[in-house]
Amino acid sequence: RKEVEQDPGPFNVPEGATVAFNCTYSNSASQSFFWYRQDCRKEPKLLMSVYSSGNEDGRFTAQLNRASQYISLLIRDSKLSDSATYLCVVKWPRGAQKLVFGQGTRLTINP
Amino acid sequence: DGGITQSPKYLFRKEGQNVTLSCEQNLNHDAMYWYRQDPGQGLRLIYYSQIVNDFQKGDIAEGYSVSREKKESFPLTVTSAQKNPTAFYLCASNTENTEAFFGQGTRLTVV
Numbered sequence: 001r002k003e004v005e006q007d008p009g010p011f012n013v014p015e016g017a018t019v020a021f022n023c024t025y026s027n028s029a030s031q032s033f034f035w036y037r038q039d040c041r042k043e044p045k046l047l048m049s050v051y052s053s054g055n056e057d058g059r060f061t062a063q064l065n066r067a068s069q070y071i072s073l074l075i076r077d078s079k080l081s082d083s084a085t086y087l088c089v090v091k092w093p094r095g096a097q098k099l100v101f102g103q104g105t106r107l108t109i110n111p
Numbered sequence: 112d113g114g115i116t117q118s119p120k121y122l123f124r125k126e127g128q129n130v131t132l133s134c135e136q137n138l139n140h141d142a143m144y145w146y147r148q149d150p151g152q153g154l155r156l157i158y159y160s161q162i163v164n165d166f167q168k169g170d171i172a173e174g175y176s177v178s179r180e181k182k183e184s185f186p187l188t189v190t191s192a193q194k195n196p197t198a199f200y201l202c203a204s205n206t207e208n209t210e211a212f213f214g215q216g217t218r219l220t221v222v
Contacts (some may be wrong), residue, residue, distance in 0.1 A: 004151075011126075032210075034210050041199075042210070042215075042216075043201055043214065043215050043216050044201070045213070046210045049210060073204055085155065087154070089210075096190070097141075097142045097161045097205075097207065098156070098157070098159060098169075099144060099159075099181075099203070099211050100156065100158075101146070101153050101154040103152060103153030103157075104152075104153045105217075
C-alpha cells in the first residue's frame with residue numbers, strides 16, 4: 001500500500017461546479033496534513049493546512065478523518081483559475097519529520 | 112526576503128557525468144528535502160535531513176548523494192549511477208510546526 005494515495009484523475013468539470021478530492025494515508029501516527037496546489041512546470045504552493053476540526057478558506061474546505069485515515073478537499077463554485085494539480089501531503093510523526101506526497105490529482109475547469 | 116533558492120534553473124548533463132544541484136534557505140528551517148518529479152507524476156522523496164550533519168534516504172536514493180554541512184544548505188549530487196536522471200528536482204524546507212516551502216526547482220536534462 002502506498003504511504004499516501006490520491007485519485008490521479010484527471011477531473012474535468014464545468015466552471016461553477018463543486019468538486020471533491022480524497023486522499024488516504026497509511027501511517028496512523030501521522031502528525032500534520034496539507035493540500036498543495038501545483039501549476040504546470042512550477043513548484044508546489046501551500047493551498048491550506050488541514051485541521052482535525054476541519055477548516056474552510058473561501059471556496060475551499062478541508063476535512064480530516066483520523067479514524068478512516070483520509071483527508072478531503074472540496075472546491076465550491078469552481079473557477080477557471082482553479083485548474084491545476086492538487087497534492088495531498090502528510091507529515092510523519094514527531095522525530096521523523098518526513099513529508100510524503102500523494103501523486104497528485106489533475107483538475108481542469110472548463111468554460 | 113526569506114526564502115529557499117535553487118540553482119541552476121536548467122541544467123544539462125552528459126552521460127556519465129556527475130552534477131550538483133544547489134539548495135539554500137534563509138528561513139532558519141531545521142529540515143530540508145529533495146524530491147524528484149517526472150512528467151505527469153507526483154513528487155518522490157530522494158533524501159531528507161532533519162539537522163546539520165545528518166540525513167536519511169528517501170524512497171529513490173539510489174544514484175544520488177547529499178550533504179548537510181550547514182543549516183542553510185543541502186546540495187544534491189546526481190551521480191553517473193543514476194541511469195535516468197532527466198526530471199524536475201525540487202528542494203523544500205520546514206520546521207516541525209510549519210508547512211514545507213519549496214524552491215523554484217531545477218530541470219535536469221541528459222544530453
